[in-house]
Amino acid sequence: MRTIFSVSNYLAIKEVWRNRGRFLLVSMVIALITLLVLFIAALGEGLGNGNREYISKLNGELIVYQAKSDFLIAASRLDNNRLAAVRRVDGVADAGLFGTASANLILPTDSETLKVALLGIEPGHVGEPKVVQGQQLSTDLAEEVIIDRNTAIRSNLALGDELVIRVTQGIKDEFFKLRIIGITDGQQYSLQPSVFVPFYTWDRIRPKSEAEVNSSNPVANVILVKLSDPAQVESVKLGITNQVNNVEVASLKQAIQALPGYSAQQSTLNTQGGFTLFIGILVIGGFFQIQILQKVAQIGVLKAIGAGNPTVAVASIFQIIVVTVIGVAIGGLLTFLFSLTFPPTVPIVFNGTTSAIALIALLLIGPLGGLISIRYAVRIEPLKALGLSS
Amino acid sequence: MNNSEQKTYALETKTVIKTYQSDSGTIHAVDDVSIQISSGEFVALVGPSGSGKTTMLSMLAALLQPTSGKILLDGQDLATMDDRQRVTMRREKIGFTFQANNLVPYLSAVENVELMLRLNDKLDKTGKLRARELLARLGLAERMNNLPGQMSGGQQQRVAIARALIHNPSLVLADEPTASLDTERAYQVVQTFAGLIHEQNRAGIMVTHDLRMCEFVDRVLLMQDGKLVRTYDNHDEIMNELISARH
Ligand SMILES: Nc1ncnc2c1ncn2[C@@H]1O[C@H](COP(=O)(O)OP(=O)(O)OP(=O)(O)O)[C@@H](O)[C@H]1O
Ligand SMILES: [Mg+2]
Numbered sequence: 001m002r003t004i005f006s007v008s009n010y011l012a013i014k015e016v017w018r019n020r021g022r023f024l025l026v027s028m029v030i031a032l033i034t035l036l037v038l039f040i041a042a043l044g045e046g047l048g049n050g051n052r053e054y055i056s057k058l059n060g061e062l063i064v065y066q067a068k069s070d071f072l073i074a075a076s077r078l079d080n081n082r083l084a085a086v087r088r089v090d091g092v093a094d095a096g097l098f099g100t101a102s103a104n105l106i107l108p109t110d111s112e113t114l115k116v117a118l119l120g121i122e123p124g125h126v127g128e129p130k131v132v133q134g135q136q137l138s139t140d141l142a143e144e145v146i147i148d149r150n151t152a153i154r155s156n157l158a159l160g161d162e163l164v165i166r167v168t169q170g171i172k173d174e175f176f177k178l179r180i181i182g183i184t185d186g187q188q189y190s191l192q193p194s195v196f197v198p199f200y201t202w203d204r205i206r207p208k209s210e211a212e213v214n215s216s217n218p219v220a221n222v223i224l225v226k227l228s229d230p231a232q233v234e235s236v237k238l239g240i241t242n243q244v245n246n247v248e249v250a251s252l253k254q255a256i257q258a259l260p261g262y263s264a265q266q267s268t269l270n271t272q273g274g275f276t277l278f279i280g281i282l283v284i285g286g287f288f289q290i291q292i293l294q295k296v297a298q299i300g301v302l303k304a305i306g307a308g309n310p311t312v313a314v315a316s317i318f319q320i321i322v323v324t325v326i327g328v329a330i331g332g333l334l335t336f337l338f339s340l341t342f343p344p345t346v347p348i349v350f351n352g353t354t355s356a357i358a359l360i361a362l363l364l365i366g367p368l369g370g371l372i373s374i375r376y377a378v379r380i381e382p383l384k385a386l387g388l389s390s
Numbered sequence: 391m392n393n394s395e396q397k398t399y400a401l402e403t404k405t406v407i408k409t410y411q412s413d414s415g416t417i418h419a420v421d422d423v424s425i426q427i428s429s430g431e432f433v434a435l436v437g438p439s440g441s442g443k444t445t446m447l448s449m450l451a452a453l454l455q456p457t458s459g460k461i462l463l464d465g466q467d468l469a470t471m472d473d474r475q476r477v478t479m480r481r482e483k484i485g486f487t488f489q490a491n492n493l494v495p496y497l498s499a500v501e502n503v504e505l506m507l508r509l510n511d512k513l514d515k516t517g518k519l520r521a522r523e524l525l526a527r528l529g530l531a532e533r534m535n536n537l538p539g540q541m542s543g544g545q546q547q548r549v550a551i552a553r554a555l556i557h558n559p560s561l562v563l564a565d566e567p568t569a570s571l572d573t574e575r576a577y578q579v580v581q582t583f584a585g586l587i588h589e590q591n592r593a594g595i596m597v598t599h600d601l602r603m604c605e606f607v608d609r610v611l612l613m614q615d616g617k618l619v620r621t622y623d624n625h626d627e628i629m630n631e632l633i634s635a636r637h
Contacts, residue, residue: 002511003508003509003511006508006511007505007508007509010508011494014496014497014501015496017496018496018537019496297491298491298494298495300491301488301491301492301493301494302494303477304451304453304480304486304488305480305481305486305505305506305509305553306477306478306479306480306481306482306484306506306509306510307477307481307509308474308477309477311509382453383448383453383454386488386491387489
């Protein structure tokens with residue numbers, strides 16, 4: 001066994017080294033495939049994260065929507081009465097109104113505005129993200145905001161600064177000044193950086209239609225719910241649905257899947273990644289298959305002088321692994337170098353787990369692609385390969 | 391003085407038959423061949439095209455199973471062995487040079503020779519030294535580190551001869567070792583080959599078309615239509631009846 005490994009590794013390495021140009025070319029193809037797969041994965045992660053970041057980090061478990069809103073936050077309308085009803089359901093520890101809107105941030109140094117998600121949350125209740133700098137919101141009506149890290153980076157605003165947002169209410173453009181009292185980690189919503197405003201302030205400053213301008217009843221989109229026992233998701237869900245009129249309830253997972261375009265986008269990117277891996281398997285498989293066809297005589301010699309099938313097979317596998325590992329390593333390095341050149345606005349996020357899964361998949365494509373060629377190598381008959389038999 | 395039955399040969403075949411089935415009936419590629427070869431004996435296998443030389447050699451090399459009969463190498467019957475046992479025999483007891491494509495193209499001359507020892511897990515300092523000595527004996531002192539592609543056909547053939555001998559096999563087989571060489575080179579190669587076989591006390595068999603090469607062998611076996619039709623048993627017989635008769 002030991003002899004088989006030492007002989008086959010010796011043969012494999014010698015062959016790769018003496019034909020390093022050819023093998024490097026294949027490694028480069030694998031490197032490019034690696035680059036592509038990692039970027040698709042990072043793009044999926046970046047876009048997905050930009051969409052779901054706030055919800056996935058939510059300090060609650062359930063989201064209550066207006067009935068028949070198909071779990072679309074923007075399509076749902078809920079008011080205070082419903083909030084009170086939700087709070088009365090057994091197992092609900094806390095609930096908070098949540099309203100979403102888009103607004104433009106006027107930047108002091110730039111003529112362009114920054115589009116942000118203007119999110120209304122109830123201070124001290126579920127939905128208010130933890131600040132990493134500054135303080136939490138205090139009262140429902142204060143003209144204070146928390147901004148997320150993305151808003152801070154892209155607007156260049158800091159703690160204590162005043163920010164100005166522009167929204168359209170009715171037919172007029174209105175400007176509102178708010179003070180930044182806290183900064184959170186990344187909390188993107190709908191691919192936009194976010195600004196968190198106390199709910200009743202939010203209701204006052206959000207974009208409104210002509211009709212809404214004159215109505216005085218504040219309306220949120222959904223109600224965020226925190227449970228006393230996070231394991232009771234299903235039963236509380238049922239409780240809310242039964243005890244509160246005209247609502248539907250989603251877990252965070254369901255809510256994320258229902259985000260506009262989210263599932264479609266993720267499955268598109270996953271399919272692309274899968275196809276790229278598949279192409280990789282075909283390319284590597286094709287290369288090693290052709291290579292084996294060229295090596296029939298040489299493998300015949302090895303077998304004739306007493307190298308057994310295990311030796312030949314292990315040498316092929318080892319070679320494929322070497323070529324794949326080198327290719328994936330080069331690809332990983334290239335990806336890393338490229339990633340350094342991307343501005344923070346590009347939605348590319350290299351997530352450890354996703355990248356690791358992609359890398360493992362990439363390391364498997366070589367051996368998978370090479371399987372057929374190994375089968376072929378094992379089947380070569382020395383007598384025929386040497387042309388001794390007519 | 392001795393009963394020849396009791397003498398042990400390095401190689402002994404008993405009524406070896408190899409038949410192939412084809413559309414036009416059964417082909418008797420090798421038909422009832424019994425031969426004995428002792429250690430230190432170098433034998434040539436000659437005969438017209440299609441007479442069964444390659445088929446015979448392939449069976450002796452443990453590359454092909456006979457239809458019936460026995461092939462005893464150091465007393466062990468190749469005919470009854472399974473694939474794995476035959477691979478082991480090829481690795482340990484047999485040395486083989488082929489007509490062409492002999493060498494592993496990505497290994498240098500000396501690495502090709504050493505490979506035989508590696509396969510047997512016997513590559514040590516002395517082994518490496520012996521590989522170099524053997525190549526030097528074959529006139530390749532300057533070519534040790536050349537790849538096969540950087541050597542002439544004759545040089546490659548000599549590397550193959552070194553590889554066929556380095557692991558001290560009982561049986562050394564050569565299929566047309568001179569086919570790609572000019573006459574002068576051919577003489578040189580066969581002469582050195584014969585010298586090494588005698589000196590190292592191996593049993594050697596060479597298939598050749600070139601009857602002049604029989605000058606260096608101890609015995610010539612003539613095949614025809616799969617049958618062993620005649621043996622030339624000593625040097626005089628070979629020189630007078632075989633070589634000069636044809637020129
Ligand atoms: N695999 C095979 N299938 C069918 N017939 C075969 C096969 N191998 C050899 N033969 C036949 O067996 C006979 C002997 O062939 P072999 O190759 O041993 O001859 P040879 O003496 O080596 O000839 P040459 O001098 O031309 O190389 C021929 O008639 C050949 O056609
Ligand atoms: Mg032949």
